[in-house]
Amino acid sequence: MNVNLKYFASIREAIGQGGETVRTQATTLNALRDELLARGGAYAEVLAPGRAVRTALNQDLCDGDAALSEGCEVAFFPPVTGG
Amino acid sequence: MTFTVSIQTQDFDVSQELSALRAGDARVGAVCSFLGTVRERNDGSSVASMELEHYPGMTEKSIAAMMEEAKQRFDIFAARVIHRVGLLQPEDQIVFVAVTSAHRGESFKACEFLMDYLKTQAPFWKKEVTPEGARWVDARVSDDQALARWGIEASNSVAP
Numbered sequence: 001m002n003v004n005l006k007y008f009a010s011i012r013e014a015i016g017q018g019g020e021t022v023r024t025q026a027t028t029l030n031a032l033r034d035e036l037l038a039r040g041g042a043y044a045e046v047l048a049p050g051r052a053v054r055t056a057l058n059q060d061l062c063d064g065d066a067a068l069s070e071g072c073e074v075a076f077f078p079p080v081t082g083g
Numbered sequence: 084m085t086f087t088v089s090i091q092t093q094d095f096d097v098s099q100e101l102s103a104l105r106a107g108d109a110r111v112g113a114v115c116s117f118l119g120t121v122r123e124r125n126d127g128s129s130v131a132s133m134e135l136e137h138y139p140g141m142t143e144k145s146i147a148a149m150m151e152e153a154k155q156r157f158d159i160f161a162a163r164v165i166h167r168v169g170l171l172q173p174e175d176q177i178v179f180v181a182v183t184s185a186h187r188g189e190s191f192k193a194c195e196f197l198m199d200y201l202k203t204q205a206p207f208w209k210k211e212v213t214p215e216g217a218r219w220v221d222a223r224v225s226d227d228q229a230l231a232r233w234g235i236e237a238s239n240s241v242a243p
Contacts, residue, residue, distance in 0.1 A: 009210070056138070079239045
């Protein structure tokens with residue numbers, strides 16, 4: 001399926017773009033994160049297990065078990081610091 | 084005006100916002116508000132300026148959800164949230180939350196609840212310019228703890 005990825009703040013800077021569309025076999029957010037990790041480079045660094053990465057599916061905060069669907073929007077970002 | 088949120092680069096007038104929030108509603112006996120401003124110091128460094136980034140779409144959605152939650156929890160009539168994004172300087176206004184109710188207790192509580200919620204659940208990120216260079220602001224454990232007081236578990240600042 002196709003998934004629309006979005007990156008924000010320090011993760012966006014490290015990856016060098018604000019988003020991309022990827023074709024994936026992953027059915028969960030964790031599996032998708034593993035695919036991105038396998039690319040190495042900045043992806044492996046900022047999405048590494050143990051890093052404080054927050055995730056959203058279709059603009060709702062979610063955890064790694066969240067199920068992906070065709071055309072969904074997945075965002076990776078660091079802890080939020082507004083207010 | 085009822086429950087509204089604005090994400091904007093431009094400044095806002097607190098007095099006008101407070102007037103508009105309670106205009107035409109004679110049930111209102113209390114208006115509580117919080118105004119967050121840019122400090123000249125953070126984590127031991129002087130801050131020359133600050134850049135605020137957000138996630139368009141999710142930001143509005145998450146704040147609308149937190150207002151809905153506040154409406155369920157507290158006896159309030161209206162609420163207003165404004166959050167600025169883009170480039171800001173020390174002393175600039177960043178965030179405004181205001182709530183109306185019949186008596187002060189409900190709007191005091193709702194205002195604090197909304198700010199605690201926003202701090203850990205709304206997708207904003209601050210980047211500060213300091214003499215040591217630009218740096219992304221770290222999330223604070225104390226903000227997660229502030230939301231926990233309302234019975235909501237937050238793990239914004241913690242790595243899994």
